[in-house]
Amino acid sequence: MDYQKVVDRLTRSMPDRGKLEAIGKAATIGIATYIVTKKLYDAYLGPLYHVPSPFYAKFFTISKASLNKPFGTIYAKYMTFNDKYGSVVKLGPSSLLISDKTMLKQVLQQEDLEKGPMYDLLQRDGAASLLITRDKGMHKRLRLLISPAFSLEYLDSLEEHILNVLNNTMLKIEGLTAEHPQEGADVDIWKLLQHNALDIIGDCAFGKSFDTIKSDYHPVTDSIMMELRWASWIIAHPFLTKLLTLGQPVNMNPIIKEFMANSINARIQSGERRNDILQILLDTQESKDPEDRLSDIAIMNEAVMFLIAGSETISNTLGFAVIELLRHPHAMKKLQEEIDGLDFADQNRQLFCHTQLKQLPYLDAVLNETMRINPVPAAGLERVAEKDFTLAGKLHVPKGTELICNVYHAQMDENYWPNACSFEPERWLPGNETRRDLEAFFPFGIGSRNCIGENFAWMQMRLVLATLIRRFDLTPLAMEMEQAKEVRHFITITILNNSFSVVAHPRQQAN
Numbered sequence: 047m048d049y050q051k052v053v054d055r056l057t058r059s060m061p062d063r064g065k066l067e068a069i070g071k072a073a074t075i076g077i078a079t080y081i082v083t084k085k086l087y088d089a090y091l092g093p094l095y096h097v098p099s100p101f102y103a104k105f106f107t108i109s110k111a112s113l114n115k116p117f118g119t120i121y122a123k124y125m126t127f128n129d130k131y132g133s134v135v136k137l138g139p140s141s142l143l144i145s146d147k148t149m150l151k152q153v154l155q156q157e158d159l160e161k162g163p164m165y166d167l168l169q170r171d172g173a174a175s176l177l178i179t180r181d182k183g184m185h186k187r188l189r190l191l192i193s194p195a196f197s198l199e200y201l202d203s204l205e206e207h208i209l210n211v212l213n214n215t216m217l218k219i220e221g222l223t224a225e226h227p228q229e230g231a232d233v234d235i236w237k238l239l240q241h242n243a244l245d246i247i248g249d250c251a252f253g254k255s256f257d258t259i260k261s262d263y264h265p266v267t268d269s270i271m272m273e274l275r276w277a278s279w280i281i282a283h284p285f286l287t288k289l290l291t292l293g294q295p296v297n298m299n300p301i302i303k304e305f306m307a308n309s310i311n312a313r314i315q316s317g318e319r320r321n322d323i324l325q326i327l328l329d330t331q332e333s334k335d336p337e338d339r340l341s342d343i344a345i346m347n348e349a350v351m352f353l354i355a356g357s358e359t360i361s362n363t364l365g366f367a368v369i370e371l372l373r374h375p376h377a378m379k380k381l382q383e384e385i386d387g388l389d390f391a392d393q394n395r396q397l398f399c400h401t402q403l404k405q406l407p408y409l410d411a412v413l414n415e416t417m418r419i420n421p422v423p424a425a426g427l428e429r430v431a432e433k434d435f436t437l438a439g440k441l442h443v444p445k446g447t448e449l450i451c452n453v454y455h456a457q458m459d460e461n462y463w464p465n466a467c468s469f470e471p472e473r474w475l476p477g478n479e480t481r482r483d484l485e486a487f488f489p490f491g492i493g494s495r496n497c498i499g500e501n502f503a504w505m506q507m508r509l510v511l512a513t514l515i516r517r518f519d520l521t522p523l524a525m526e527m528e529q530a531k532e533v534r535h536f537i538t539i540t541i542l543n544n545s546f547s548v549v550a551h552p553r554q555q556a557n
């Protein structure tokens with residue numbers, strides 16, 4: 047081909063250079079005018095124009111990176127925004143941060159809005175899962191499929207598995223204290239609770255304890271921490287992530303993936319059938335309805351999601367409960383008194399059963415108050431308006447608006463919780479109804495996307511906390527208490543060091 051001829055022909059057929067420049071200029075001015083007009087309209091005339099906001103947010107959405115999302119302190123920024131601007135704050139032309147209890151209920155439960163685009167960024171290897179899917183149809187199907195593994199009847203059958211793991215954890219602490227009978231043993235209770243929760247979810251959901259308690263170190267606990275921090279970075283930098291991955295799906299953490307793949311393969315190869323989450327996931331592949339069949343990647347994602355959602359949340363909540371009790375010795379004393387009133391159901395292993403603990407008002411009060419002040423969803427629950435709607439009967443919210451539900455702010459609001467900043471388990475006791483507002487309490491979320499594992503979490507948290515407090519005296523270490531003030535939120539709430547040590551002594555009063 048004669049390229050010179052082609053170029054000449056093209057050049058001849060083009061308008062002259064001057065005309066091109068004029069068209070370019072007109073297009074640039076047109077686009078710029080459109081953008082400026084749209085920004086001015088959003089800021090001063092649009093449906094959300096009168097919502098209070100930082101000045102910048104009138105025109106542009108405040109990025110999560112600029113709010114310290116990768117460093118885990120975005121929750122503190124959100125708290126400051128709601129404190130400063132009120133219960134509805136504009137974070138961008140179509141982004142709202144809300145903290146009023148009635149509005150939260152409307153968005154999460156009554157309107158039951160779709161999850162926000164942030165959840166897409168939590169996909170790994172290109173597959174969604176029950177927790178992160180935004181597709182309501184897919185969510186409904188998955189929830190129906192998985193619900194039997196969380197029925198109350200089935201949960202009762204899991205108690206023995208929880209107790210077996212808990213027994214190992216207690217033996218571990220006992221072993222450590224036996225080495226230091228006088229001065230007591232330094233125990234990293236945060237890590238130990240993580241290992242305990244991991245082994246429990248392994249046993250209950252995947253049919254096999256991971257035996258992480260027996261080893262002093264297990265790479266999966268640190269990998270979960272890394273995965274959650276990485277996920278926060280991705281959420282803060284969605285465009286950079288796309289650029290770095292060349293638009294390909296983000297890979298799953300290889301250590302977690304290998305660990306989970308081994309558990310899944312072990313089940314498949316053993317040919318054993320067990321009534322648990324893993325079996326439910328595997329059985330979907332035989333389902334008559336092709337829509338219900340999960341691919342291998344989807345099963346892996348679902349399993350990893352349960353591994354993380356079912357361990358970190360519980361162990362960190364228990365870790366915070368221990369920290370709060372050490373900060374408030376009167377609460378520790380009251381809890382010990384309540385628990386000391388019980389005999390162990392299993393005298394040999396010195397373990398309680400759940401029926402004994404379900405009715406303990408102070409134990410539940412401590413856990414509720416811990417979740418009020420240190421909630422798993424501290425950085426908010428994100429939703430998006432699928433259609434126009436009116437918020438609290440007064441604010442027209444257009445379709446496409448993102449709503450960040452700042453449930454933490456509601457849980458720390460003086461109007462709902464007198465003396466909100468102070469840890470007062472007493473507010474949960476009968477007779478103190480004016481000191482609590484259950485309508486402003488969302489530790490497990492509400493609506494169709496509420497926590498499927500809530501009852502399982504309660505059973506485990508009661509058993510673990512009651513047994514630990516009954517069997518050991520825990521003494522705080524000044525430096526550890528200081529460092530535990532560094533609270534962070536990387537998808538779930540945690541402490542910066544991901545480690546918290548105490549001195550443990552066996553209790554004299556224990557049976």
Ligand code: HEM
Nearest residue numbers: 177355356359360363422423489490491495497498499503
């Ligand atoms: C103290 C313990 C726990 C807390 C505080 C907690 C909290 C939450 C919250 C706030 C949500 C709602 C998220 C949203 O609306 O965007 C949620 C959802 C979820 N949680 Fe939990 N969780 C806990 C334990 C567990 C456990 C033990 C499991 C599983 C074994 C679990 C599995 C899930 C799943 C699968 C969802 C998604 C449900 C759906 O979208 O249908 N969680 N959790």
